[in-house]
Amino acid sequence: MPTAIAASWVEACAADAIDEEDVIRFDHAGRTFAIYRSPDDDYFATDGLCTHEKVHLADGLVMDTIIECPKHNGRFDYTTGKAKGAPVCVDLKTYPVRVEGGKVLIGLD
Amino acid sequence: MTERIVIVGAGEAGARAALALRENGFAGAIALVGEEAHLPYERPPLSKAALIDGDAPRPATILTEERLAEHGIDHVAGASALAIDRAAHRLTLQDRDPLPYDRLLIATGARARRLAVPGAGPDNVHYLRSFGEAEALRRRLSPGSRLVVIGGGFIGLELAAAARARGAEATVIEMAPRLLGRAVPADLAAVIAARHAAEGVAIIIGAAIERIETLPDGRHRVVLAGRDPVDGDTIVAGIGAVPEAALAAEAGLALDNGIAVDTHLATSDPDIFAAGDCCSFPHALYGGRRLRLEAWRNAQDHGNAAAKSMLGLGEPYAAVPWFWSDHYDLTLQIAGLPDEGAVTVSRPLAGDARLDFHLAGDGRLVGASAVGPNGAIAREVRLAEMLIGRRASPDPASLADPAVKLKSLMV
Secondary structure, eight states, X not given: OOOOOOSEEEEEEEGGGSOTTEEEEEEETTEEXXXXXXXXXXXXXXXXXXXXXXXXXXXXXXXXXXXXXXXXOOEEETTTOOBXXXXXXXXXXXXXXXXXXXXXXXXXX | OOOEEEEEOOSHHHHHHHHHHHHTXXXXXXXXXXXXXXXXXXXXXXXXXXXXXXXXXOOOBSSOXXXXXXXXXXXXXXXXXXXXXXXXXXXXXXXXXXXXXXXXXXXXXXXXXXXXXXXXXXXXXBOOSSHHHHHHHHHHOOTTOEEEEEOOSHHXXXXXXXXXXXXXXXXEEOSSSSTTTTTSOHHHHHHHHHHHHHTTOEEEOSOOEEEEEEOTTSOEEEEETTSOOXXXXXXXXXXXXXXOOHHXXXXXXXXXXXXXXXXXXXXXXTTEEEOGGGEEEEEGGGTTEEEOOOOHHHHHHHHHHHHHHHTTOOOOOOOXXXXXXXXXXXXXXXXXXXXXXXXXXXXXXXXXXXXXXXXXXXXXXXXXXXXXXXXXXXXXHHHHHHHHHTTOOOOHHHHHOTTSOGGGGOO
């Protein structure tokens, strides 16, 4: 789980609002994020839009630790934000996540 | 030993192959020869964002100068390939030194089929294939102007949608009895057709075009048999594409609806491969049925596969065909080959989205087709694609039941 220091923690959703190996969209203060729950029951957060053509990643498919863009199948490792090959070549920004009292919090800078 | 690889054609397949050669450990020289002056760019936006977006469009670059340098790819831009000298293993170019090769990849794509009716010529019929053509068309699609599209396929309909988005009038003239006849099941084509009609696009089907005329005021006229003529400021023909196979033909390589390649994308010359729209290939998932696909994903997958084959790492090509097309806020996605299906099973989706599964007579899932907002269909089509790739035979009742997650059918 990322442990970076965040300027503020924002409640994104209930922990059980995301299925295992799935993703939901979270909009906050004019920005959009994608919140993931891995098959190992860990939570992660990235920017919500694909770095290729600005499509909402939360409409895409999660397979293990990979999120696939719903438009052109660009792939990212959502635990690190790393782009995993064509057509995406720019990494996704990731955010630290905490789960407290059944809520998922993401740390924004 | 393979030390010099030349790729002729710097579109999606060629650029992808160049990168994949490095990803697979090739350390020799790579020359990527392109006819256009631009860096390699993506073509799908040419009939979409490049026509519609507010800002002056720029090509969506696949390989920047930095990435070309980083990967040691020599991009030979603005170069016309003249001939393949198979005996000498050289690609000859106009006004440049010939390029010697150990392995050659032909990724020359396809060109827009020309409209062959009396009166049609470069002064009155436009085409859309290159960035330059998209720029020219964009300038002509001004508010209030009138676009006439000949051909009710993907390019024609995406152009009509772009024209409406820019405030231009649009008429689509199709020769067949319905739109999107070649690649899309009739039910889905009807959804797309209805949406275009609702957006104010005039659609004429079953038309026979007699000739093109230029009117005294500089506008153009499409004369139809037995119907009123259609006048417009701009005429575009989107009537299909023809594989660019001239280099291969002149070099004596086997042809069959483009350049004929085997399951490893090798031509009839074992040192020459082909990838993308220019070639037909036997598809391992469909009993070796020979296909030629004109699709962005296939170009990428072919580029990857051809790179591996040229390095002796290839395997029989079996990537599931997949493509999409955008019309207003609707996306159409098709995975696999719906025409291989004997039975269609529909799964209800939220809103107006529609998803059909196509099952062969033996129950195997061979295709999936969907239309709707992209976010409503993309995930399901992707899962269907994976099931198709695994040659799965899912229970039709489960496919039809939206309460059953498609992911749960992956075994």
